[in-house]
Amino acid sequence: MKNIRIKDIALKAKVSTGTVDRVLHDRGNVSEKVREKILKIIEEMNYEPNFMARALGTKKVYHFAALIGDPGVDGYWNDPKTGIEKAAREARQYGVEVSLFIFNPYDADSFVKKAEEVTAANPDGILLAPMFYREVIPFFQIWKEQEIPFVLFNTQIPEFDPLSYIGQDSYQSGMVAGKLIHFGNPQPPSILVAHIDEEISNSAHLTKKEQGLRNYFAQNNLNHHYEIIKAELNRSNYAKFVEQLDTIFEGNPQIQFCFVTTSKAHEIAKYFEQKFITHIKIIGYDLIPQNLYYLNKGLISFLINQNPLGQGYWGINQLIDHLVFKKEISAVKFLPLDIVTKENLNYYIDESMLYNRL
Amino acid sequence: MKNIRIKDIALKAKVSTGTVDRVLHDRGNVSEKVREKILKIIEEMNYEPNFMARALGTKKVYHFAALIGDPGVDGYWNDPKTGIEKAAREARQYGVEVSLFIFNPYDADSFVKKAEEVTAANPDGILLAPMFYREVIPFFQIWKEQEIPFVLFNTQIPEFDPLSYIGQDSYQSGMVAGKLIHFGNPQPPSILVAHIDEEISNSAHLTKKEQGLRNYFAQNNLNHHYEIIKAELNRSNYAKFVEQLDTIFEGNPQIQFCFVTTSKAHEIAKYFEQKFITHIKIIGYDLIPQNLYYLNKGLISFLINQNPLGQGYWGINQLIDHLVFKKEISAVKFLPLDIVTKENLNYYIDESMLYNRL
DNA sequence: TAAATAAATGTGTACGCACACAACTGTCTA
């Protein structure tokens, strides 16, 4: 049997397609009696709209805004940007236009300024990485009032019911790191947790990662058997950065693992390379080129990754599904939490592949 | 500027849309002069067909056949099946119908029988897991003659240029296992490689996995420093199966890791549980419920997985893109080679599956 | 009760493409 069309419903309800259309879109001007009858038939016949026809017929141009960090400042943002651009390219057919608003990920003021620009542009939908909690809240309220749906990624802020959140689970990724370390050394390990280049007070995700790591050991009843040394480092003064590392590693020769909570694992790897340190294993985040270099060299053991490219891609697609195709979309979309090593790396960096997730 | 339509090209070339259509689809009956002129304009204007309109206009029903293993016989096949069904559901709109042909993955005759049924059904496209090399070749030839495109997944057979291959890289997955083992024990490890329930001569992928493991150590110049004990086991006689395991583990107390090349890691885990063996770490394949059970219990350390659900899903979608949307598709589509552990498991499985019991 | 108004319903067209069919061109033959 063929697909049910509006026409079929109209026929069965002995009304015109226009009336069915009004019911489907809640445009009013339909008597309650007819309305209910039609709704019942829609239910019965299991009508599903044809998205192709729907998209074809509408000439509306959708304007989306994407508010993300500057890849020039932090290479991490290259991937979300690429994903957003790919989604934008694919969606041009449906009259979707995506404008990028790039802020400095280390500067809350820059974020606010760009968020204001987004608001001024009055887009039909917004995708953003709400990195600065305090600063973003007022914008959520404005967008709510203006009924502009927004999708979050990278950082979760559930309190202001966004249209959707594209998952990135910092806490759980810390647990994964714990598992890897534990697997790598069943004996009580000694771990350096390095927060590099980000203010910990400002970035909840760093703390969450550390918490995840700690809780891995706690939950596995290993809490008395490990040592975690915590360091906040900053490369702005490189000499001092190296000096700090010297102090840490010379003072703690027992350290076996280094868990870097930002995308700066390559800095530790570089340091190890220069100092000929080979016995400490590094676990870090994000498949940025510098990290991949040291992953391939064997200085970094694992990179943990939650598909930032896919986050951008699916973020835009959530908006498209909602606004263009008027589909129901899920409030949270989690992407796989990948453990990437030299050996499976190839399957994570081929760009085309990153979208092949369900 | 809006998207370029056939009409725009026709206008510019001072011909009708029909002529442009004939050129686009190589239907002939166009003078060479006009043909070239139109082709040039198409190039210049950067025409991209509107897939929605294209799919909407055609009322053709596409009949696809999917030839896969029986999930009842080997639970592994549940995932590809689910993926195929999901793709089929999504594509019903475009007039795509997918029929499943289920064979016994341990029985070549059953495969042949079902492949014959597929041929008899004369589908527009075929997705299959060509498990039995020798048996599948004649069918490739038949389908080639009948010009039925086929997409392979699960097992790669490049020689007969399928429309596309959905990647699954057994060799590389063995390398990943090697990496994990090496990370878990930097000292020369002692490893049991267990091939369970499949005839090794019949299934190239088992050998490839083992090769990958061995080559990891070889490539890292560790080849003299490890020990690999190989075992082919079969559960058909369960008492004997246990007896064999007894012999292996009692005779080789030095074994620290067990690498199971099939989806039967849970059998080893069950054995360890019964025998209170806790010091040997298991690495296996596939997120089937039995494996997940022991992964969560901590008896299995890692499961390696190349998204079988996605393989089914993207396999069908390759056929759809090719036949329905007439897009160019890639000859090989690789899916990420995932390392799954208790800690990131949630992000790899459908939630509903979490509640599955043994 | 006719006219005015509001509410409910029906009709027609565009979206971009594919394809069937109609119409035109020029050449060759009887």
Next chain:
DNA sequence: TAGACAGTTGTGTGCGTACACATTTATTTA
């Protein structure tokens, strides 16, 4: 020179939906 014919080219319709607009029906007002 009309007719046949192959080689070209043009036209029209349907796909399912959204939406503007036209039409009908019911209700109120003068």
